[in-house]
Amino acid sequence: MQLTPEQQATGKHNFGQAVGVERREFLKSTAAAGAGLGALYFGYNKLKGKPVRTAFIGTGDEGNVLISEHPVDYMEIVAIADLRPANIERTFKGSHPVARKGLIKVLGPDHTKVQRFSNHRDLLAKKDELGLEAVVIAVPLNQHAPVAIECMEAGLHVLCEKLMAKTVTACKEMIRLAEKKDLKLAVGHQRHYSVLYANAAYLTEQGVLGDIKFIRAQWHRNNSFPKSDAWQKWDAFAKAHPEDKKLLIDMEKDGSLREFGYDNARKLVDWRLYNETGGGLMAELGSHQLDAASIFLGKVHPVAVQGYGGKNFFGIEGVGPKSAQEDTRDIDDQIFVTFEFPGKQYEQNNRDISVVTYSSMNTNRWEPYGEAVFGSRATLVMKTEKEALLYKEASKASPGGIEQRIWAIEGTNGGAALDSYETSAPATASKSGPAETVSRGYKEEMEHFCYCVRTGRNELRCDGRVAMADAIMALTANLAMKHKKRIEFKDSWFDPASDDAPETDVQVNS
Numbered sequence: 460m461q462l463t464p465e466q467q468a469t470g471k472h473n474f475g476q477a478v479g480v481e482r483r484e485f486l487k488s489t490a491a492a493g494a495g496l497g498a499l500y501f502g503y504n505k506l507k508g509k510p511v512r513t514a515f516i517g518t519g520d521e522g523n524v525l526i527s528e529h530p531v532d533y534m535e536i537v538a539i540a541d542l543r544p545a546n547i548e549r550t551f552k553g554s555h556p557v558a559r560k561g562l563i564k565v566l567g568p569d570h571t572k573v574q575r576f577s578n579h580r581d582l583l584a585k586k587d588e589l590g591l592e593a594v595v596i597a598v599p600l601n602q603h604a605p606v607a608i609e610c611m612e613a614g615l616h617v618l619c620e621k622l623m624a625k626t627v628t629a630c631k632e633m634i635r636l637a638e639k640k641d642l643k644l645a646v647g648h649q650r651h652y653s654v655l656y657a658n659a660a661y662l663t664e665q666g667v668l669g670d671i672k673f674i675r676a677q678w679h680r681n682n683s684f685p686k687s688d689a690w691q692k693w694d695a696f697a698k699a700h701p702e703d704k705k706l707l708i709d710m711e712k713d714g715s716l717r718e719f720g721y722d723n724a725r726k727l728v729d730w731r732l733y734n735e736t737g738g739g740l741m742a743e744l745g746s747h748q749l750d751a752a753s754i755f756l757g758k759v760h761p762v763a764v765q766g767y768g769g770k771n772f773f774g775i776e777g778v779g780p781k782s783a784q785e786d787t788r789d790i791d792d793q794i795f796v797t798f799e800f801p802g803k804q805y806e807q808n809n810r811d812i813s814v815v816t817y818s819s820m821n822t823n824r825w826e827p828y829g830e831a832v833f834g835s836r837a838t839l840v841m842k843t844e845k846e847a848l849l850y851k852e853a854s855k856a857s858p859g860g861i862e863q864r865i866w867a868i869e870g871t872n873g874g875a876a877l878d879s880y881e882t883s884a885p886a887t888a889s890k891s892g893p894a895e896t897v898s899r900g901y902k903e904e905m906e907h908f909c910y911c912v913r914t915g916r917n918e919l920r921c922d923g924r925v926a927m928a929d930a931i932m933a934l935t936a937n938l939a940m941k942h943k944k945r946i947e948f949k950d951s952w953f954d955p956a957s958d959d960a961p962e963t964d965v966q967v968n969s
């Protein structure tokens with residue numbers, strides 16, 4: 460979907476207007492509390508007591524993003540652990556002025572207090588000396604469950620990156636252990652802590668969009684041109700860090716790398732490209748967006764999924780540049796899936812279905828990533844986690860569409876409704892809309908995790924059960940593409956007490 464700057468500004472204004480109607484007053488009345496925006500929106504307070512003593516396990520690209528945004532009033536970083544020495548160094552020095560600032564800049568002189576470990580086991584061996592209470596885990600997907608389980612066995616609270624685990628069985632093990640040990644287990648689907656998404660979900664809950672029959676989510680990237688895939692990191696890594704390359708190859712040879720879950724050094728560095736270590740496009744990108752779609756549809760579980768996935772570009776002689784032809788990845792390079800979600804009346808009439816399509820590809824990035832929610836009253840467009848645009852549907856009584864500015868009025872049933880008026884003038888963003896600097900939710904997710912650890916509250920917005928539902932959607936979509944069939948979701952898969960899981964289901968896998 461390509462919109463002119465004027466149409467985008469109109470959509471932004473519309474969103475601000477619609478959201479502002481009730482939330483403006485709410486924010487004004489709570490602003491005096493002095494907590495941050497996340498606390499205001501998601502109902503937690505400033506932390507009373509000391510910040511939670513936390514270690515980061517896996518300080519690669521994402522670990523560094525989280526470290527840059529970690530909330531110092533809630534979380535004290537006491538240690539970091541990574542198998543790759545160069546990534547430890549980068550975690551101190553930083554590698555990006557905003558996204559990956561590094562501990563020296565973030566903590567100032569206190570960075571010297573942060574201890575370094577060369578893997579999570581050496582770190583856990585020192586947990587008592589460190590006075591460790593919690594860990595943030597940002598290692599490759601195949602190691603989420605093993606590392607999280609070792610940490611919980613050691614009595615630590617866990618905030619683990621998404622996708623929760625590589626299998627639903629492993630998700631269930633994690634949930635059961637956290638419950639048995641009375642530990643917090645949070646998973647990093649940050650849209651649960653994004654004020655923008657909270658506002659958008661509020662509009663859908665209020666019925667402002669009417670009946671939602673279709674959500675189209677996509678994350679299209681072009682990794683074929685002008686240069687090759689950013690997920691293929693080995694060559695650049697080997698060139699920039701020959702000592703790390705040698706270390707990992709030595710670990711590969713003496714078998715110690717295997718003990719950490721990697722057959723060889725390349726699979727540790729390029730983990731996203733291999734089935735053994737990653738979960739493909741659906742796990743890496745799609746899981747976030749299916750998470751959002753299910754929030755917009757009232758946090759319901761889907762009914763069924765089908766789809767096509769293929770390795771249709773990489774590794775084919777004569778197709779694309781030489782680097783693409785020589786690419787040895789396992790994972791599909793494009794996926795197209797269709798989910799059926801239950802509508803509000805589904806129990807009474809199973810034709811009440813909302814369709815969610817998801818696509819991700821590697822050879823075109825014309826459209827920015829996001830989700831478009833098509834309702835009978837309005838269309839909501841979420842763009843790159845940073846912008847929300849809203850357009851009213853036209854009716855006989857009043858115009859609508861992407862040129863129309865709207866305002867929210869009281870509907871006949873007491874909730875908000877939309878009206879619109881013609882304008883050809885470019886709209887400016889509404890002051891009543893969401894904050895200009897939009898947080899993607901990382902900071903709020905860490906704040907709330909620490910708040911729940913310190914207070915003991917069971918209020919995590921993306922706890923094990925919520926995150927397992929996201930994992931079930933992504934992993935079942937992968938099975939539907941693998942077996943080329945339509946798969947119906949079973950309630951027992953979503954129940955942590957049941958051992959049932961899609962990957963072991965005979966009907967699914969026969």
Ligand SMILES: NC(=O)c1ccc[n+]([C@@H]2O[C@H](COP(=O)([O-])OP(=O)(O)OC[C@H]3O[C@@H](n4cnc5c(N)ncnc54)[C@H](O)[C@@H]3O)[C@@H](O)[C@H]2O)c1
Nearest residue numbers: 517519520521522540541542543546578579597598620621
């Ligand atoms: N929430 C989001 O938006 C988001 C975005 C990007 C990545 N992620 C997730 O974050 C995780 C990490 O992704 P990444 O891009 O940072 O990958 P990365 O390869 O850049 O970093 C992973 C790091 O983990 C280290 N590691 C592996 N096993 C270890 C162990 N046992 N002990 C210590 N260190 C270990 C590796 O050496 C590496 O430095 C993945 O699960 C990914 O899906 C989430």
